Amino acid sequence: MKALGLILKSKYFFAPAFIFMSLNLCVGTWAVSIPQLKAKIGFSEAELGIAILCFGFGTFVMLLVAPKLIKLFGLGKACLLGIIFVCLSFLGPYVVSTYVTLCVALFILGLSTGFIDISMNTLVSQIEQIHDINIMSASHGFFSLGGVLSGGLGALSMAYFGVIPLSYVLVLCGLVLILNVYFSKFYLNIHLDHKDSHSFDFSYIKPLFVLLLIGFICMAAEGAVADWSALYLKDVSNAEPFWLAIGFLSFSVFMTLGRFLGDAISYKHGSKKVLIVGLLTSIFGFGLVLLKAIFWTILGFGLVGFGLSVVIPELFRMGGRYPHLEKSRSISLIAGSGYIGFLIGPVLFGFVADFSDLWWSFLLVLMLIFLSLMLSLIYKTPKL
Numbered sequence: 001m002k003a004l005g006l007i008l009k010s011k012y013f014f015a016p017a018f019i020f021m022s023l024n025l026c027v028g029t030w031a032v033s034i035p036q037l038k039a040k041i042g043f044s045e046a047e048l049g050i051a052i053l054c055f056g057f058g059t060f061v062m063l064l065v066a067p068k069l070i071k072l073f074g075l076g077k078a079c080l081l082g083i084i085f086v087c088l089s090f091l092g093p094y095v096v097s098t099y100v101t102l103c104v105a106l107f108i109l110g111l112s113t114g115f116i117d118i119s120m121n122t123l124v125s126q127i128e129q130i131h132d133i134n135i136m137s138a139s140h141g142f143f144s145l146g147g148v149l150s151g152g153l154g155a156l157s158m159a160y161f162g163v164i165p166l167s168y169v170l171v172l173c174g175l176v177l178i179l180n181v182y183f184s185k186f187y188l189n190i191h192l193d194h195k196d197s198h199s200f201d202f203s204y205i206k207p208l209f210v211l212l213l214i215g216f217i218c219m220a221a222e223g224a225v226a227d228w229s230a231l232y233l234k235d236v237s238n239a240e241p242f243w244l245a246i247g248f249l250s251f252s253v254f255m256t257l258g259r260f261l262g263d264a265i266s267y268k269h270g271s272k273k274v275l276i277v278g279l280l281t282s283i284f285g286f287g288l289v290l291l292k293a294i295f296w297t298i299l300g301f302g303l304v305g306f307g308l309s310v311v312i313p314e315l316f317r318m319g320g321r322y323p324h325l326e327k328s329r330s331i332s333l334i335a336g337s338g339y340i341g342f343l344i345g346p347v348l349f350g351f352v353a354d355f356s357d358l359w360w361s362f363l364l365v366l367m368l369i370f371l372s373l374m375l376s377l378i379y380k381t382p383k384l
Helices: 002-009 011-041 045-073 075-090 099-131 136-161 166-186 202-235 246-269 271-289 294-308 311-319 327-355 358-378
Strands: none
Touching (some): 002 136, 002 246, 011 099, 011 166, 045 075, 045 099, 045 327, 099 136, 136 166, 136 311, 202 271, 202 311, 202 358, 246 294, 246 311, 271 294, 271 311, 311 327, 327 358
16 A cells, blocks of 8 residues: 555655546446437447447557557656547547547547557656655556546446436546546656667567566456456356446455555566456456356355456556667557457357357456466566
8 A cells, every 4th residue: 555655645656646546437338328329329239349440440549559659748748638639539529420420429538548548658757766665556546546436436426317417427527537638747747768779679579478478468368357257247246237347346346445555565576476466366266267156256256356457557567668669659559459458358258158158258368367377487587
């Protein structure tokens, strides 16, 4: 909790963390709004999948060009411009009236989230190196907190209005925008030292390969829990409707807690040890999920969230420490592999479930996490 205390006591450290929370306040609100947008525009589940894929494609495209934009604007300014871009593009899905324009709006929203994702993670990595502190995991904790707040506020809005009205979205965007403009003065003049080539170099892939593969697998596992946990409780654990959302809630709460605790543990024991223990915890959690009993399944999802909570922040931290690699490009590659895993993984696990059932899908997830553990054991920390 030392990192959390540091962030809460200093506006300089709180400002980047607030970007993380702001992003998920917007994206989380959009996710809660999907049913009403589906009813308003009228499209099938398959068409919804294509629309969400447009969002993912926009994110992936921006991951390829974000490092050049960060060079162009400067790191601090890129973060401010990125969150402004998010607030403006976030309005798109709420004002369109056709399916095609929704897909375009989601593609643009994906572009904005991809840009701010690289910018804010690079900013935190740079601040960590400047001040010799660990706040990456806690910053991601604020992202998780933004998801909890967006879900809670969205639920209250729907309980009162029946929908999430445009006025609510406008107020949320306005507040997020005003607060981020205020806090931007604490990071606006932070810059990266760009000494590397401006063109992409495939030599980045080799040193980062293990981190990229771990990121792909763990984000695929996170996507599997997000998309399939409720159905697993229903079809495999035979849980009553009340318990169906509790699995993902357990996962989310433990993930938030783990991220607020992660920095202090990382500072004391190092990124590699934290990564290994996180993966071991996730393996144990998936083992409990496979027991099928409702209690053990829900507890297992919680332990999976606690274990995975430290993985992505540590991968960003480790990727940003290569002395001969440009920080923004390293983080962009790691984020890209994670996004691909998050988008593709649940689909692949769904195909497995079609041929058998979700128990076998989660067994496959466990095996892949075990592979990640083996990779983390052979990973060699770069010499600074």
